[in-house]
Amino acid sequence: MAEKSKDFDFTNQLGVVSETGIDDSQSDPGSRDSSSYSEKKNVSITVDGAYTHEPDAIIARIQTSGDMDDILTEDADFIVGKLNTLDVTESLRVVTHAFDYFKDDINYPEKSLHKIQLLIQGEEAYGQGPALYDLDLRLEAALIKFHSPYPEVRSVCSPTDDPTIPVETLRAYLIGFFWVAVGSFVNQILLFRQPSFSLSSQVIQILSVPCGQLAARILPDVKIFGMRLNPGPWTFKEQMFVTIITNVGAHGAVFLDYAPVMRLKLFYGQTWMSYGFTVVMGLTSELFGLGFGGILRRWAVYPVKAVWPTILPTIQLNKTLLNVEKKQVINGWSLSKYKFFNIFFAISFIYFFVPDYLFTALATFNWMTWIAPKNKNLAFITGSRIGLGYNPITSFDWSVINYSTPLILPFYTTLNRYLGTLLGGIIIIIMYYTNYQYTAYIPPNTADVYDRYGNVYNVSKVLRHGKLDVDLYKQYSPPYISAGNLMTQAVTYVIYTFGFMYIILTEWHVFKEAIQGFFQGLRKRKMSTFEQFDDPVSVLMRKYPEVPDWWFLVVLAISFVIGCVAMAAFPTTTPVWVIIVVLVASVALLIPFIVLYASTGYFLSMNMLSTIIGGYLVPGNGLASLFTRTFGFALDDQSETFMGDQKLAHYSKLPPRAVFRAQLLATLIQIFASAGAFEVLVGFPNFCSYTQVSRFTCTFVHTLYSQSILLGVIGPHRTFDELYPILKYCFLIGALIALPVFYAKKLFPTQLRLFHPVLFLGGITRFSWTYNLSYYTPGMYAAIAFMYYIRKRYLAWWAKYNYILSSALTAGVAFSGILIFLALQYRPKTLVWWGNKVSSAGVDGKEVATLRSVAEGGYFGVADGTWS
Template sequence: MADPATKTTGFSSEDSKQDWLQSSVELEKAAASHATESETDDAQMAREVEEFEDRPQRNEAAEEEYLVQEAYEVAVKVLSTHDEPELQALTFRTFFLGLGFSAFGAVLAQIYYFKPQTLGVSSLFLLILSYWFGNLMALLPSKGIWRFVNPGPFNLKEHVAIIIMSSTAATSATAIQVISVQDLYYNNTLNPGLAIFTLIGSQLLGYGYAGLLQDLLVRPTKCFWPSTISTANLFQALHYDNQMTSKRVRLFWTVFLVMFVWEIIPQWIFPLLTGVTIFCLANNHSPVFRNIFGGASNNEGMGLLAWCFDWNLIGSGCLFSPLWLQINQDIGIFLTYILMASVYYGNLWRAKDFPFMSQAIFAADGSQYNQTALLTNGKFDPVKYEQLGPAFFSATNALYFMTSNLSLGATFTHVFFWNWRDIKPFLKTFNPWNMEEFVVHDAHYEKMKVYKAIPRWWYFVLLAGAYAIAQSTNYEGQSGLPWWALTILLLISLTLSLLFAILAATIGFSEFTTSANGFYQMIVSYLVPGNPIANMYGALYGQHPQGQCIAMLQDLKLGQYTKLPPRVTFTMQIFGTVVGAVLNYVMMVSIINANRAALLSISGTRLWSGQNAQSFNTNGISWGGLGPQMFGAQGVYHMVPICLAIGVFLPLPFIAAWYIWPKAGFENFSTPIILQYSCVLSVGVNTQVNAGMVIGIFSQWWVRTRYPRWFTKYNYIVAAALDGGTQVISFILNFAVFGASGTPHPFPEWWGNDLNLSADRCLAPAN
C-alpha cells in the first residue's frame, strides 16, 4: 500500500529530494520542444515559435506530447522555458511606466472603495495598457541622450516588472478600512506618518512570510500556481511570438475585440443576460422562486439552473483552474443548494424572521440592530445591551460562518496528511543562511540560476522590521490590541499562510484569502472581548499579511515563468507597496474630508458611498462588541467556533476510504474545498455559477483530453483574451455610463432593461 504522503489532491508527491530530480525528467523533455538551452537570440527564438505554430496535425501517439495528464504539467507544456538573460529589466521606461501605472492604479482603487459600485483594478487591464504605452515609448529616438529613455524594443522583462509594481499598488489596502472607520465613526484621525506606516507594515509582514516559504512554494514544478499560467502565457505570446503571423496572438486580439464589443450588451443594453432563469420569467411574484432560482442581483438568491452571458461575472477561473479543483467546488455548490434551503425553510435560528440572504445584524423583531447604541466610549456596554436585547444573523450568513470554520479546521488535517512529505524536507533544511539546501529541479527554475537569488536573511530582516512597525503603529494608533495578542495573531497568520498557499500553489484554491476576516475577528473577540477597534486591527494583522504572502508568492512564480530576476521582483513589490500606501492614504483623506456626510449616511449619494467602511465597522462591532454574547456557550451561534474543532476530523473518512481502496480516487477529494463551497452562494450575485461549471468541465476535461494540442497552445491565451476584453470595456463603461466620473447614463428602458425589476425578473429581495 502506498504511503499516504505520496498523494495530494489530484497530484503526485515525491518521497525525497532525489525524487524531485527524477520526477522532473519527463517534464524537462516536454519543455525541450518549446526552448533549448543554447538558443537565446531573436532569430533562434523566431524559428522555435514558427516550428511550434506550423507543426502539422500529429497522429494519436504524437498527441501524447501535448496531453496534460497531471495538472502541474501545464507549467512546461504550455509555457516556454526560453530566456534572454541579456535583456534589461530595470530601465528608465520600467520606472517611468511602473510609477505612472502604480499611481493610476492606487488612486483608482481608492476611488472605487468609496463608490456605490465597488470594483477592483484588473492586472490584465494594466498589462494591456502598459503594453501599448511601452511600445509607444519604443518609437522614440534611441540614439544619443535618447538612449537612456529608449534603450530599444519594449521587452518582456520590463513589462513584467511594470505589472508586478503597478498591480501591487493598485489595491485599496485592508489598513485603509481600519483607518477610515476610525476617522468616520470613532473621531480618531491618525497622523499621516502613522497611517502610512500602518499601511506599509501590514503588507511587508506578508512579504516576509513569502520569503521564508518560497523554497517550498515557488521553485518546484508541482507548485505551478494555476492563476499565473494565463498571464505568463499572454506575456510570452505578446513578446515572443511574431505579431504578424502568430496564430496565438491573432486569436488573442480577435477574442479580445469580440469581448470588448459583446460586454456592452449584458452590462448596459440588455442586463437580463446577466441572469436568465425561466422560472422567474414565468413567475416573478414568488419569494420561493426568487430565493432558489434568482441571483442576478446582490443577495437575491442561489441561482439554481440560471444561466449567465456576462463574462464579467463568470471570469476565466473556469478555464485555468485544474479539473479536480473545479469538481470539488461543484460538489460544494450542490451541497449549498441543499443546506441553504434546509436551514431557511426549516426555520433554523428563526431563519424566516430575517432575510434569506443578508450580511446585516438584526434585532429580535427583524429590524436592523442599532449597533452604535451598544457602545460607550467605543467599547461594549452591558447595560445598553440589556436594553437593546440579543442580536441575530440571517440563517444563511450564520451557516456560512460555520462552513468556513469547518473548512478551516479540515485544512490542517488535509494539508498535513497529503503534503507532509513536501513540507518535511523544507522544515529540516530551514537554514536561514543558505536557500540552496532545499534542492529543487524545475525546468523554469534551472534557467533562473543565472540570476542572483535573494538571500533569505533579507526576508528575516524585512520581517523583523515589519513586526517592529506593526507593534509601534498598533500602540500609537490606540488600537486597544495588546502586543501579545498581535504576536499570537501573526503566528497564526504565518501558519495559515503556509497551509493556504500550498492549496493555492498546487490546485489554485485561494479563496481563503478573502474569507479569513471572519476567522480572525472571531479569534480577537475571545482575546480582547468588547473592543470593536481592537477587533478590526486584529483582522487587519491576521488576514492582510496572509493575503499579501500569497500575492507575493504568486508574483515570484510569475517572475520565474517569465525569467525576471528575483531581486527585480522584490524591488518592484517594495516600490509598489510604498507608492500604493502613500496614494491610498492621500486619496482617502481627500474623499473623507470632502464627502463625510455622504459616507456616513446609509444610502450615500449617486457618486459616493461609505458602504465598505460601514460593513467593516459593522463586523467589528458584531464580533468585537457582541462576540461572547452571540458565539459564547449560551449564544445562539455557539456552534460557529466549535465547527473549527469538528472540521479537523472531517477529512478522515476520505483518508480511511483511500487506505481501504487506494485506487478508487479518494485522494482527489478535498474536504476543505468542498466545505468552503458548501455555503458559497450566501452572498453576492450567483447566476454565473452554472455557466462556470459547464465551461470548466468542457475546457479542463473534454478539450484537454480530446484536443490536447489545441488546449496547450490556445486555452490559456483565450482565457486572458476573454478577461482582457471584458475588463477594458468594463473600465470604460464604469466611467462613461455607470456614474464613476459623474452622472450615470442608464440605457433607455425596454423589456430587456426594466429598471423597476431585478435583472433576472425575479421578485425583488426585501430591503
C-alpha cells in the first residue's frame, strides 16, 4: 500500500449534510437504500489538488491512504456517508469507550488499537496534521459505531439491513428440510468410515443455491398456510435461513457417536437398544443443547467480542454464490469472488484424486522414515502414523492442511495451539524414553488401553453381568495407557480448572452483564434482549421480535423430562440423579468455555469430565460412564452448534423467532433421519471391526470404548489412586496457576498480548487421539502465509478472497472425496504401486511398535497381585 499522504485539505470539517438529508437515527444506523445513498451525501475535500464532491474519489483516496483497505466498495460508500454524522466530540467519545472495552481483546487489530490510543491523546500526539487527524478520528469512530471493529467481520457482513427481504418462506423450509434429511442420513453413514468425510456445510450450501434459484423460477406464487410459496427471486436471507436449517444435519446427532460402543456385540452388546430408544435419546440430547444454547445468547452470541471466526466463511460463501459484486481491482487482482471460487474449487476437486487415491504418500508424507524404515526411534519421533510427527514437511493434502482450519481461526489461536503441540511432543518423548509409568511397553501415541502382557485390553475378562468383577480383575490385569494418552488426559484436567478460573477473571464484566440481563429479561418479558446491547448489529436487530427466554426454558424442561424417563424406563443401569449431577457440572463449565470458543475458535469439550463423574458415581459400570459422557458432551457440543447458527442469523439479520422455529423443526427431522441411518449401519458385515471391507472401522468408537474401560469399568478411583496418581493432582494444579498467569498478563500486556494460556494448554492435548504434530505443521505454514503475512500486508486482498479460498478448497475436497468413495473405495479398487505403499512399509506403518518388549511368558507394570 502507498505511504499515507499529507496533502488533504478539508472543507467544512470533511463535509456537510446535504439539503436532502440523511436518516441517521441511532436507533437504526444501518437502514438506508444503498443504491441511492451516494446521491444523498455531500462531502467536499480536495483530492490531488482538485475540488470534488464525488464519493468514489473520496473512497479511493481513503483506501490509498491505508485507512480503509479492508472495506469493500459498497461498505466504504456507506461508511463515508456516516462520517457526516460524527463531530470531533462524539468521535472521541466513541473511540475512548472502544479503547477501554477492546484493549485486552487479542482479536482487535493491534495497529488499530495503537492508532486509537494516539487519536485519544490528541492531534499533536497523532502527528499527521489536522486534516488527517480529523479524517482518521471520524473514520475509526464510524467503523466502530456503524459497522464492526474487526476486519474479518467487516469483510463478510453488511452494516445495513432491509427488513422487507423474504426470509421464512415456504420454499426455504422445503429446500432446507430436504437437505437436512439427506445430510443427516448420509453424514451419519460416512461418520464411522476411516478416513471419514461428509456432506459438509459448504457442500450443502453449494447444492442448495441452485435449488432455491430453480424454485424461484418454476414455483407458482400462491399462499399455503398463510405463507407465500414463491415471493420472487431467491434472496441471500433465504439462503442463510436454509443454511441454518441444513447445518443441523451437517453436524449430526451426538448420541449416535456413542450408540455403536453401547449396542454392538464387539463392545458392550446392549442389543435391546432399538430405533425408538435411539430417537428418544437423540431428542433429549439435541433439544437440551438447543434450549441451553438459547439461554447463553447473552454470553456468546450478542456481545461484539463474540466474533465466532469459524462461521465467517459460511456467510462469505453464500454472498459469493448469490450476490453480484462490483468489479474492483484489489492489490492487482480484478477477479470476482465467484470466479475465484470456481477456479480454486476445480483445482481442489481435481488435485484431491492425487493424495487420496493416485499417490497417497503425498497425504501421509512421512518421508523421514523412508530413510531407515526399520528404525523404531526414527519412526517414533518423526512418523505420521504411530509417531509424534516431528517432520518439517508432512503433507500435500488439503484435508490434512485444513485439519486446524488455518485460514479461518485467528493467527494467535493457531500459533498458541501449535506451540503447545510442540511442547506436548517433547513431554511425550521424555516420558517414553524414561519409561515413565511403563509407557515404553506401549506405542508412544495411541488411544488404546493395554494389559500387562502388551495386548489391547480385553474388558470381557473383567466383567460379569456388565459390571466389574474384582476377582476377575485381580486375575487379569490393570489397564495401562500410552505416554501420549497420559499426557493428554493430565493436561485436559489442568485446563478444566485453569480455564474456568482464567476465563472468569478475564471476562468477568461479560458474565456479570449477561447474568443481570437474564434475570432482567425474566422480570420484563416484553423487553427485547437486543435492548441490552448497543453495537450496530444489535441495534439493527431491534426491529425483529426476540425469542423470549421462557421459550428456551420450556425446551430445556421437555428435553430433561424425556431424558429422565428414558434413563428410568430402559435398562441403562444409570440412575437419573447421576445425569442431573453431570448436567449441573457441565453447565457450570460450559459458560466460560463457550465464551472462549466464541472469540478464539477453540472448543474445549467436557466429555472427559463427564466420564470421570460417571465413573465415581456409578463405579465399575462402563455403560453408565458412556451415558454420562453422552449427556455431558451433548450439552456443550449441541449448545455450541446452535449458538453458532444463532450468530450466523445475527450477522445476517434474520428474525430470531424464525430461526428458533427452523432450528427446532430441523432438529426433529435430523434425529429421525440419523437414527434410520444407524439402523442401516448396524446391518453392515463386521461393522466397526478393523477388518471391515469398506473401511467402516469406527476409530472414534474404539477410543470411546478404551476410555470407558479406564474411567468407567476400572474407574477413576483405581486409575487415579493406584495407577496414575498424578492425574488427580492436575485439577489442583490448574486451579493454583490460574491467578498468577492472569496477573502476569496484566503486568506485561504488551509482551504477552498474543499469548493465550488456555489455547497453549489446549495444543498440548492434541496427541493420543490418532493424531500428532504432522496434522498441524502444514496448517501452521498456511496460517503464517494467510492469517499473518497476507492479512498484514495485503488486507484488502485478504478481506475479499481469504474465506472464499478456504471454502473453495474444502468444498472441492468434499465433492472429490465423495466421488472417489463411491467410484473407487466403496467396493475397493486398489491401486498398488510404491507411492501408495511406502508410507506404511516401515515401522511407522505398523499398528503396534514399542520401545520395550514384554518377555515371553512375562509381564510389565506393578507387581503381580498388588492391585485391587
